[in-house]
Each structure stands twice: as structure tokens, then as C-alpha cells.
Amino acid sequence: MFGISFPEFAIIGLLALIVFGPDKLPDVARSAGKGIRTARAYIAQAMDSLDDEAKSVTNFASELQGLTPRAIVSQVLGPVESTETTPVSMPRTHVRAIFDPDAT
Numbered sequence: 001m002f003g004i005s006f007p008e009f010a011i012i013g014l015l016a017l018i019v020f021g022p023d024k025l026p027d028v029a030r031s032a033g034k035g036i037r038t039a040r041a042y043i044a045q046a047m048d049s050l051d052d053e054a055k056s057v058t059n060f061a062s063e064l065q066g067l068t069p070r071a072i073v074s075q076v077l078g079p080v081e082s083t084e085t086t087p088v089s090m091p092r093t094h095v096r097a098i099f100d101p102d103a104t
């Protein structure tokens with residue numbers, strides 16, 4: 001539990017018994033347990049709200065991915081038939097690179 005072995009836990013318990021005494025130790029342990037439960041409830045609530053925010057951001061991002069020019073046009077005009085075009089290939093001998101020595 002929390003990386004504490006039994007001997008270390010026994011020493012902590014013995015020190016708590018010496019510091020608080022046998023009369024107040026149950027009350028201190030009870031209030032510590034209540035504080036831990038309250039902290040866990042706050043942490044769980046914060047995690048739930050973070051999860052909700054993360055889901056809304058994810059939903060917004062997926063909506064943004066759908067906003068392509070083709071999707072917008074198909075929403076306005078209706079489905080557009082796609083015509084598959086093959087890329088034009090040119091032999092490398094006809095490609096001439098434009099090089100400006102002053103620009104470098």
C-alpha cells in the first residue's frame with residue numbers, strides 16, 4: 001500500500017499512538033479516513049468533468065475533419081460523382097528546374 005511495507009507501517013502507527021495518545025487516535029484515524037474519502041470524491045468528480053471535456057473536444061475535432069471542400073459542396077449541392085483521374089506523367093527529360101542564383 002503506497003510503497004509502505006509492514007515494518008514501516010508499524011513504525012508510523014506507533015509514532016501516531018505516541019503523538020496522539022490512545023484516546024484521540026481513533027478520532028484522528030476517523031477524521032483522516034473522512035478526509036481521504038472527501039478528497040477521492042473531489043478527484044473522481046474532476047476526472048469525470050475532464051473526461052466530458054475531452055469527449056467534447058474529440059467530437060469537435062471529428063466534426064472539423066469532415067469539413068473538407070468536397071464535403072461542403074456535397075452538403076450544399078448534393079452528392080457529387082467523383083471522376084477518377086489518372087495523374088499525368090511526363091518524362092524527366094522535359095522537366096526543367098528553374099534556378100535563381102540570386103535567391104539563395
